[in-house]
Amino acid sequence: MRIFRRPFLCAFLLAVAAAAAPLPELFNDRLKSVVAVEFFVQAEIERQPVTVMGTVVDTQGTIILPSAAILPGIPPAQLKDFKVYRPGSTESFNAAYLGQDPFTGWHFLRVEERLRSSLVPITQYPAITGDPALSDELWGIGLRNRDEDFTPYFLSSRVATVMKLPQKTAILGAEVASPGLPVFNAAGQFAGLAQTSFGQNFLIFSRNQHGNPILLINVEESSVVLLADEVLPNLGRVPQSVTGRPIAWFGAYGLQPMDPEVAKLLKLENQSGVVLSDIMDGSPAAQAGLRERDIVFAVDGQPLPRLKPDRVVVGYFGQQILKHRPGDTLALAILRGTERQEIKVKLGDEPKLAREADRHYLERLGFTVREFLYGDGIMHRAMTTEQKGVMVQFVKPGSAVATAGLRPDDWVKDIDGEEIKTYAQALAKLSAIEADVKRPEMVLLVSRGGETAVLRIKLI
Amino acid sequence: MLLAQAAGAGLSRGFNRVLEAVVRIDVREIEFADGAKRFSGGIGSGVIISEDGLILTNAHVVSPQAVEVSVTLANLERVGAVLVGWDHWTDLALLRLDTVALKARGLTFAAASFGDSAELYAGQTVYAVGTPHGLTRTVTRGIISNNDRYFEDSGGVNGYETGAFNTWLQTDAAINPGNSGGPLVTEDGKVIGINSRAYIGAENLGFAIPANVARRVAAALVKDGAITRSYIGLVPGVLQDLERFYALASNTGMLINRVDPGSPAAKAGLRAGDVLLTLDGRKVDGRFPEQLPPIQQAIASLPVGAKAALEVKRGAQTVAFTVQTEKLESRVGEEWAFEKWGLSVRKVTRAFARENQLLDASGVIVLGAQPGYPAAESGLARGDIITKVGSEPITELAKLKNVYEAYEAKPEPQLVEAQRNRRISLYVIKP
Numbered sequence: 074m075r076i077f078r079r080p081f082l083c084a085f086l087l088a089v090a091a092a093a094a095p096l097p098e099l100f101n102d103r104l105k106s107v108v109a110v111e112f113f114v115q116a117e118i119e120r121q122p123v124t125v126m127g128t129v130v131d132t133q134g135t136i137i138l139p140s141a142a143i144l145p146g147i148p149p150a151q152l153k154d155f156k157v158y159r160p161g162s163t164e165s166f167n168a169a170y171l172g173q174d175p176f177t178g179w180h181f182l183r184v185e186e187r188l189r190s191s192l193v194p195i196t197q198y199p200a201i202t203g204d205p206a207l208s209d210e211l212w213g214i215g216l217r218n219r220d221e222d223f224t225p226y227f228l229s230s231r232v233a234t235v236m237k238l239p240q241k242t243a244i245l246g247a248e249v250a251s252p253g254l255p256v257f258n259a260a261g262q263f264a265g266l267a268q269t270s271f272g273q274n275f276l277i278f279s280r281n282q283h284g285n286p287i288l289l290i291n292v293e294e295s296s297v298v299l300l301a302d303e304v305l306p307n308l309g310r311v312p313q314s315v316t317g318r319p320i321a322w323f324g325a326y327g328l329q330p331m332d333p334e335v336a337k338l339l340k341l342e343n344q345s346g347v348v349l350s351d352i353m354d355g356s357p358a359a360q361a362g363l364r365e366r367d368i369v370f371a372v373d374g375q376p377l378p379r380l381k382p383d384r385v386v387v388g389y390f391g392q393q394i395l396k397h398r399p400g401d402t403l404a405l406a407i408l409r410g411t412e413r414q415e416i417k418v419k420l421g422d423e424p425k426l427a428r429e430a431d432r433h434y435l436e437r438l439g440f441t442v443r444e445f446l447y448g449d450g451i452m453h454r455a456m457t458t459e460q461k462g463v464m465v466q467f468v469k470p471g472s473a474v475a476t477a478g479l480r481p482d483d484w485v486k487d488i489d490g491e492e493i494k495t496y497a498q499a500l501a502k503l504s505a506i507e508a509d510v511k512r513p514e515m516v517l518l519v520s521r522g523g524e525t526a527v528l529r530i531k532l533i
Numbered sequence: 534m535l536l537a538q539a540a541g542a543g544l545s546r547g548f549n550r551v552l553e554a555v556v557r558i559d560v561r562e563i564e565f566a567d568g569a570k571r572f573s574g575g576i577g578s579g580v581i582i583s584e585d586g587l588i589l590t591n592a593h594v595v596s597p598q599a600v601e602v603s604v605t606l607a608n609l610e611r612v613g614a615v616l617v618g619w620d621h622w623t624d625l626a627l628l629r630l631d632t633v634a635l636k637a638r639g640l641t642f643a644a645a646s647f648g649d650s651a652e653l654y655a656g657q658t659v660y661a662v663g664t665p666h667g668l669t670r671t672v673t674r675g676i677i678s679n680n681d682r683y684f685e686d687s688g689g690v691n692g693y694e695t696g697a698f699n700t701w702l703q704t705d706a707a708i709n710p711g712n713s714g715g716p717l718v719t720e721d722g723k724v725i726g727i728n729s730r731a732y733i734g735a736e737n738l739g740f741a742i743p744a745n746v747a748r749r750v751a752a753a754l755v756k757d758g759a760i761t762r763s764y765i766g767l768v769p770g771v772l773q774d775l776e777r778f779y780a781l782a783s784n785t786g787m788l789i790n791r792v793d794p795g796s797p798a799a800k801a802g803l804r805a806g807d808v809l810l811t812l813d814g815r816k817v818d819g820r821f822p823e824q825l826p827p828i829q830q831a832i833a834s835l836p837v838g839a840k841a842a843l844e845v846k847r848g849a850q851t852v853a854f855t856v857q858t859e860k861l862e863s864r865v866g867e868e869w870a871f872e873k874w875g876l877s878v879r880k881v882t883r884a885f886a887r888e889n890q891l892l893d894a895s896g897v898i899v900l901g902a903q904p905g906y907p908a909a910e911s912g913l914a915r916g917d918i919i920t921k922v923g924s925e926p927i928t929e930l931a932k933l934k935n936v937y938e939a940y941e942a943k944p945e946p947q948l949v950e951a952q953r954n955r956r957i958s959l960y961v962i963k964p
Contacts, residue, residue: 327956327957329957329958332959332960334911334946334961335960338961350957518806520805529775
């Protein structure tokens with residue numbers, strides 16, 4: 074009888090172990106992998122404080138923040154004073170900004186040593202295997218703002234669908250976590266990372282208008298979850314430099330998806346493609362012999378999948394490029410007219426980005442001048458040979474240049490009648506003007522939306 | 534009291550004559566918006582200017598898209614009229630009454646006579662006659678508020694450019710929608726302007742084309758049905774306050790604010806920031822905005838294809854350029870609707886291509902796609918530029934018409950290549 078009972082008892086104990094700890098317990102434990110992060114962006118004449126949520130990814134104190142935490146184009150030098158807080162605590166810890174990973178878009182931080190021992194990386198919890206099933210219940214962590222000591226709270230919802238966008242993403246019925254924070258299943262297994270939420274349509278009724286549609290985005294909570302399979306393999310992508318480099322460069326812009334009707338007509342059933350529109354001269358794509366109107370339908374032997382909605386394939390293609398490093402070769406199968414071809418593209422180094430550009434704030438004149446970048450040339454549809462001049466990055470409201478009509482994103486081509494060929498030349502000229510307090514005026518030739526205008530700026 | 538009566542009596546004699554010459558114009562015109570061919574109606578005014586039944590009105594009242602023009606004479610009889618020619622740059626159109634019908638019905642009319650608009654002075658009493666809001670034969674009174682008003686409107690005449698080549702008369706005589714095309718007259722009944730526009734929502738800010746411009750344009754329209762102007766691609770700016778910077782004698786030069794890419798001036802090497810000093814040896818003075826239209830007019834009146842000598846100040850240097858003029862074109866091209874596709878289009882013109890930094894003037898712009906029809910179902914939308922259908926490049930509107938005819942005869946899926954912001958997309962139009 075005793076012999077009979079023991080196995081029974083063992084089986085019972087095992088069952089208790091498999092059934093997870095109660096949710097409040099799991100919730101309090103998983104809080105060790107999440108933090109609130111504060112920093113500010115130091116612009117020319119103002120500071121913008123930012124609060125975002127981050128997830129701990131290793132024992133070295135590395136924290137990832139969602140891509141949207143920092144606007145593109147902000148130079149790392151303008152990001153100041155990173156502070157990390159534990160949920161429910163007012164004690165702050167310093168952190169250093171490590172840069173943005175070009176593939177995932179995540180920003181990486183490293184927090185100071187003394188906090189590290191109280192953190193648990195998300196990788197130390199078990200992760201779910203495979204995709205969560207439809208209607209599975211997931212839960213996550215939300216953090217309140219600083220005035221509530223970043224108090225954590227519990228959110229949960231069920232999986233509505235799993236989509237490829239192009240990464241596998243679960244959409245839940247309701248908000249399940251703050252963007253940037255992890256989501257778990259009932260057993261406490263890591264299921265994924267909450268992304269920036271989708272916009273939702275609402276109607277606003279007012280006295281004069283019957284139901285005006287507006288799009289609202291919940292920035293504090295999200296119902297969109299990037300699944301663990303897409304998160305875990307990439308957590309080691311800590312940028313080698315604060316600029317995020319190396320970044321692979323293909324050099325075709327304005328890629329357009331192909332709808333299923335077009336694919337059918339071109340005999341590319343059940344697959345998709347991207348149409349190449351703007352191939353910049355001198356770019357890797359141009360050097361490989363790609364032309365505008367070429368349709369790419371396979372990369373490295375893998376056909377581009379048919380994803381929904383159609384435009385997702387453009388993101389998919391972009392990721393295929395960013396997965397590589399500069400110098401790697403990409404084999405593309407293309408359709409040119411009705412002819413199929415194979416083209417090998419040797420990826421280059423991404424040209425200088427806005428966040429890396431040289432810039433200088435001329436305090437008395439009231440504007441920031443920035444070097445002209447390859448990206449500006451694309452925006453202004455300028456040939457590489459025409460890419461001279463400098464860009465206006467910022468205009469101080471009410472300043473002399475603002476009064477004269479100078480605006481951010483203006484392209485300055487001449488200063489005082491002298492054609493500007495380099496940033497250094499522009500900076501030397503403008504600095505001399507800035508230093509000369511007796512100078513009555515300056516004249517700029519600027520280009521804006523393809524139109525040029527001569528601006529006379531009265532300085533005194 | 535006696536004096537006022539005497540003036541009133543003088544006014545009524547001249548006035549009665551001009552009142553007899555003012556007509557109401559009802560227009561039905563074709564529109565190619567929203568992917569369909571539609572008809573719309575409008576009301577305007579006009580003035581008969583010759584014994585053989587020529588009527589001056591506005592280009593925005595009667596355009597080449599008018600399919601039916603009906604004129605109500607002073608005696609309230611209605612007669613048909615046809616378009617002789619139009620010129621959106623000056624917002625003028627010329628009609629001719631159906632003289633056969635007039636004769637058959639024994640109808641008569643009076644013709645107004647022009648005054649000299651160069652003699653007008655600010656403060657002078659003037660009257661506007663027309664059909665505001667459909668109220669036939671309305672006379673309003675005001676004064677000349679300004680006799681040399683400059684404004685240019687790149688889409689002022691139903692999307693067509695206007696105002697670059699003339700200044701306007703400004704008046705506080707009430708001008709409302711429907712007054713368009715009616716005359717602005719002096720107390721003695723002379724036509725000194727054609728009422729054309731007003732600031733809607735403002736109080737009594739109305740504008741008229743000066744009679745001296747209208748006479749010249751009417752004469753050219755009778756002769757050729759259109760006005761040919763030359764284009765070199767300079768967009769002027771005022772030099773006001775910049776003379777010292779450019780080290781210029783006062784009252785000399787016109788600032789070049791922009792040179793259209795690919796234009797004759799760009800090909801010759803002119804650049805924005807240059808100052809135009811002379812045109813074919815004649816000095817240019819563009820210090821104030823009001824002085825720009827005469828300079829633009831001087832360029833426009835050069836023969837098409839002629840070589841013009843331009844002297845330009847660039848930095849400390851004076852540089853000479855020779856520019857070969859080309860024919861001035863509107864940004865608005867020919868329009869058409871392909872009804873089975875639910876698609877209406879407009880030809881890309883050279884001017885449109887330059888304005889939008891397109892590589893060339895081939896292709897047609899989608900004006901509209903009717904929901905539920907094949908074009909809209911394929912994903913084509915307003916603003917797309919169709920450049921290719923199947924293997925046929927759509928360089929001209931006629932090419933698309935050919936493709937459409939073939940489709941009508943034998944409906945088959947068509948692969949359409951279109952651009953938007955220079956992004957190329959593919960669409961399939963299916964029966």
